[in-house]
Amino acid sequence: MSTLEDRLERAQRVSVGEAAAQGAARFVKAAEEEKLVDVAFARVDSPFGELLIASTRKGVVQLSLHGYDQNETLEDLAHKVSPRIFEAPGRLDEVRRELDEYFAGKRKSFDLPLDWQLSHGFALRVLKATARIPYGRVSSYREMAEKAGNVRATRAAGNALGGNAIPIIVPCHRVLRTGGGLGGYGGGLPMKEALLKMEGAIL
Amino acid sequence: MRPPPFQAFLDGHREEVYRFLTGFVGPHDVDDAFQETFLSALRAYPSLRNETNLKSWVLTIAYRKAMDSHRGRGRRAVPVEDLPEQPSRGSHAEDHALWDLVQALPGKQRAAVVQRYAVGLPYKEIGAILDCTEEAARQNVREALKKLKEMMS
Structure with missing residues (x-):
């Protein structure tokens, strides 16, 4: 017969990873609906390795080339733009599409709004x-x-x-x-x- | 301290918050409470200053939010057999019944028990979250265990 404390502690060994991940995904959607996502980012494949792209409501604010430390880039964006920054690939679908077309040689200019706030x-x-x-x-x-x-x-x-x-x-x-x-x-x-x-x- | 990107904060603490709320508000209300907790954290996030322990910070929000919504709703009696299968409650039927008893504890004792056993926090941190001393946190857990034993006998 295990003690009461042992029985309570069993809850710690049960995985909540998946339920918490689903809750987090729902939360990001709710945050978008509440207009609380200031920066959305996505990681995208390219012929030159994985790129990180980030957009504000104004437009594309950063594109980080392969080889740069992505965590550092995100920390930097959190500090300089807003810490309300989320991985929300849906918000970058158009950017991804135009980049894909460009790398495939099918696009000669980008038709994307830009946010220039990182340059002065x-x-x-x-x-x-x-x-x-x-x-x-x-x-x-x-x-x-x-x-x-x-x-x-x-x-x-x-x-x-x-x-x-x-x-x-x-x-x-x-x-x-x-x-x-x-x-x-x-x-x-x-x-x-x-x-x-x-x-x-x-x- | 500069707050890290919210995505990193969310990824780093979502499981602890989920664990706490599952034990504290029960499997029916955990999802709503989880959303409310992180939305509230997100609203306050850009003005965070000198917050050295983000885990305690978000668990404090979870505790307060859950207490508020609990008060607003009033307690609901949920028959044990109607509860959905909850992985965080373990697979033993007797553990399910035990966690249902935890639900009947007063707020602060319930929070202390959940933080101690389901989340696995030290008393010092529990005290910080419940806004009391380490010793008072320990006392809350002792009281809660005593009540649980009474309920079980």
């Missing part, structure tokens, strides 16, 4: 100029600096592009070093080269 000042102007470089074309750090209003700030333009929160959709891969060198890329130079080849910008 000169960097924001550089990135907005970058967003206008057409598919299949390339530009230079110097030209982006000029478009952002300071032709001599080539290095700052490079830094702005390095800090691009929404790569691929804001096509910083289309910006090369003055003179034609590939420059840098957060996803690695082979990825930059592959994107430019796919777009027909380089051979």
Whole structure:
């Protein structure tokens, strides 16, 4: 005969994992209905590995390339945008669809609202100029600096592009070093080269 | 402290909250209480400051929410045979009956027993959640065990 305490403690050894997971999924739906989801994120497959995409009500706020620490990215979003951040892939269906089409070579421009709140000042102007470089074309750090209003700030333009929160959709891969060198890329130079080849910008 | 992404907080504590509420409000009401707890936590979340123990924080919300809704609804007698199969209650019929008796305990004692045995918290943490001392938490559990034994005899 086990003691009363032993019998009560048995409850601890019973798994509630599945019931709690279902409760959590229902809760996320309720949170969306109550408009309490400030940032929705999803992990999506791509030819360049898993990407993490995040949207606010305004639009896409971040795309994190494969190789970046996803937890760090989410912590950063929680701090800079809002801690009410949820994995809610349904809210990113359109983003995923356009990215799939782009990687399949079937889409030449993105038709997605963007939330620029992670960029400011000169960097924001550089990135907005970058967003206008057409598919299949390339530009230079110097030209982006000029478009952002300071032709001599080539290095700052490079830094702005390095800090691009929404790569691929804001096509910083289309910006090369003055003179034609590939420059840098957060996803690695082979990825930059592959994107430019796919777009027909380089051979 | 900067609050972590809510998704990480939810993933990290959903099982403890579910365990607590299953024992505290019973299998019929656990889902509603779970939703209310996390919605309430989510509303307060962006203004969280200096909260070092998020587990205690969310279990405190669960306790208060469950007490409120319990009061509002009034107690309902639920025949044992009508209860759905609840995994968290163990597979033994005698354990089901025991947890039904737990439901009849007064709120604070019930919360203390559930936190001690079903969640497995130390008395210090139980005291923090119930807003009493560690010794008072221990005393609540002792009282509850005594009452349970009386009910069983």
